Amino acid sequence: MSGTQAVTATPVQLPEQSTSIGSRRNRKRKHDPTAKSPMWVRIVLGLICLAWVIPTFGLAVTSFRAKDDAATSGWWTIFTTPSNFTRLTLKNYSDVFSQTDMGEAFVNSIAITVPATIIPILIAAFAAYAFSFMQFPGRDLLLIVIVGLLVVPTQVALVPLLKIYGALGLNGTLPAVWLTHIGFGMPLAVYIIRNYMSTLPKEVIESAKIDGASHFQTFWRLILPMSTPVLASFAIFQFLWVWNDLLNALIFAGQNSPLPVSLNRLIGSEGQGWQLLTAGGLFTMIVPIIVFLSLQRYFVRGLTAGSVKG
Amino acid sequence: MTIKILNAIIAVVGGVLGAIVLYWLLNKLAELLPGRWEDRVKPYLFLLPAVAAISLYLIYPAIQTLIYSFANKNSTAFVGFDNYTSLLKSQNFQNTLFNTLLWIIIVPAAVIVVGLLIATLADRLGPRGEKLSKTLIFLPMAIGAVSAGAIWKFVYAVRPPGQNQIGLFNGIFTGLGGDPVNWLQLSTLRFNSLLLMVMLLWMQAGFAMVLLSAAIKGVPTETLEAARLDGAAEGTIFFRIVVPQIRTTLITVFITVLIGVLKTFDIVYVMTNGRSKTNVIAVDFFNQLFTNRNNGNAAAIVVMLLIIMIPVLVFQVRQFRAEEAAR
Structure with missing residues (x-):
């Protein structure tokens, strides 16, 4: 996990019911539940929210402004100068596709993100099953190595991987990027899924064994379906992480640049027009934001994955 | 472009199916072993692909990187602690x-x-x-951080004095009567680093x-x-x-x-x-x-x-x- 994506690696103790944003406890926690929240609380929080939203809002507004407008006046002038407001246009979005490689980058992003998200799930789930339900020498040591690797910066692997890929002729191809993400995401995948599986009731396994089911059948028929929530939360994590990754894409993707690399090029050539940069920026964010908003519940559950106690 | 999409689909389907077949085979292989050994070997077979991925992508490269850190810029000859000392001195x-x-x-x-x-x-x-x-x-x-970069470029942007400011900070700052500041070059007290933080x-x-x-x-x-x-x-x-x-x-x-x-x-x-x-x-x-x-x-x-x-x-x-x- 290089970059800035945060992922909890340490188990947290949290109550189970608080795994979704804004969830309320059944018990009333305020001393006077009928009282409205004090005005100052609403004002301070409102100001914080405003500060959090305004930067993104500025980008969104600019993405609809004509080139000259965007270069010669601040985006906030659309509220003070009516003529600036009426000149808003969708042209930047069509220009982003015709004048830059963002369209192709979008395809590359999909082609990298989908395999990098889906393939590691099954592999990690099998390993997590072994860690949770099987006894074997070296189990604890292996698990501790994996926990340790959660902390290790993935930069340690880049120089040797460049050499290995170079020898295999993989540098600059899409598989080079998604294979790397699978490798780098594996410790977290195993860790999160194992934490969840080890909270599943052991009796289920025992009774399946008595009924004559093999480990393979138990995994397939019982444990994997029971683990869907954690598989989903890992998938969302990995998706956001791979979609937004710049470092590995810069190093391994070559000509097949995904969105962050193309957007970074636009940022570097800002002189040619801010308006393309803003449209491109919004275009890059749209997929992760949709994924995030629609699957927020799983995402939050993933954040607290270590905490789900059986 | 269609080729890329096709390749991605093949990768996903092939990858998932391949993994399923691999585990099925590993499982069958373990079942061929006599009773006791089956239980002893099976955990390792279940772990094998994940551990292989981790070893190949993290453990082996980490060791290799440690070795490279004592070698010259093309990794052709060992130079002892030279990389460390020259870096720390610079x-x-x-x-x-x-x-x-x-x-x-x-x-x-x-x-x-x-x-x-x-x-x-x-x-x-x-x-x-x-x-x-x-x-x-x-x-x-x-x-992502790159999109965040695009967003915040518009907060920290600077235009020469006399022109309209298009960055939010300078818009406010000049509106209050100040001269436009190139925030990201302002290294006094590491102020620009603070802005990145x-x-x-x-x-x-x-x-x-x-x-x-x-x-x-x-x-x-x-x-x-x-x-x-x-x-x-x-x-x-x-x-x-x-x-x-x-x-x-x-x-x-x-x-x-x-x-x-x-x-x-x-x-x-x-x-x-x-x-x-x-x-x-x-x-x-x-x-x-x-x-x-x-x-x-x-x-x-x-x-x-x-x-x-x-x-x-x-x-x-x-x-x-x-x-x-x-x-």
Whole structure:
């Protein structure tokens, strides 16, 4: 996990019911539940929210402004100068596709993100099953190595991987990027899924064994379906992480640049027009934001994955 | 373009099917073994693909990087500790280390303070207000660092005096009568680094808020009521009763943000590429590798990063063992 994506690696103790944003406890926690929240609380929080939203809002507004407008006046002038407001246009979005490689980058992003998200799930789930339900020498040591690797910066692997890929002729191809993400995401995948599986009731396994089911059948028929929530939360994590990754894409993707690399090029050539940069920026964010908003519940559950106690 | 999409589909279908077939085969293989051995071998077969991926992508390269760090820029001859000594002596790298230290000291603490503030305030709102404000603050987590770079370029942008400012900061600053400032070149007191840290704070405060808010909700109401009956002030209640009870979560958030900070690459790379004294260790690594084409220095930098992380690693493992013992 290089970059800035945060992922909890340490188990947290949290109550189970608080795994979704804004969830309320059944018990009333305020001393006077009928009282409205004090005005100052609403004002301070409102100001914080405003500060959090305004930067993104500025980008969104600019993405609809004509080139000259965007270069010669601040985006906030659309509220003070009516003529600036009426000149808003969708042209930047069509220009982003015709004048830059963002369209192709979008395809590359999909082609990298989908395999990098889906393939590691099954592999990690099998390993997590072994860690949770099987006894074997070296189990604890292996698990501790994996926990340790959660902390290790993935930069340690880049120089040797460049050499290995170079020898295999993989540098600059899409598989080079998604294979790397699978490798780098594996410790977290195993860790999160194992934490969840080890909270599943052991009796289920025992009774399946008595009924004559093999480990393979138990995994397939019982444990994997029971683990869907954690598989989903890992998938969302990995998706956001791979979609937004710049470092590995810069190093391994070559000509097949995904969105962050193309957007970074636009940022570097800002002189040619801010308006393309803003449209491109919004275009890059749209997929992760949709994924995030629609699957927020799983995402939050993933954040607290270590905490789900059986 | 269609070829790429097709390739991706083939990769996904092939990858998943391949994995299923592989496990089925491994399982069959284990079942061929006589009774006892089947149970002994099977766990390792289930682990094999994951462990192979981890070994190939993390463990082997880490060892290789350690070796490269003692070799010259093309990794053709060993040079002993030369990479380390020349880096540590150079003014630029000392500067980079100093910046990294600032990030380590400031960002995790700031993220926790802001996250805790928002969590505490939002908890006092009605359900709808709470959900809305939390979603707005959490959203930057989904926005990647490069998109965040595009967003914040518009906050920090500068135009020469006399022209209309298009950046928000300079818009406000000149509106108040000041001269436009090139914020990202303002290295006095590392102010530009602070502005980059604000971006990371903006991206991560929501994460801290979600975890801390869940922990605060878990504090038993009885302890709060008892303190109120005893006449404790709200501030005292917060620091003496709430904070001790959410200690574990505070530590988790701190460690997670710390790990994120140490690996911070994209924000600095996109915004300044380390110019104007804003360089940090992960960006320096990238530039040693690709701009200077110096494998030795690049490897030595990551090894130093790894050394900085050892205390975190030890802590993490101990925390994990304590958790396991408590299960």
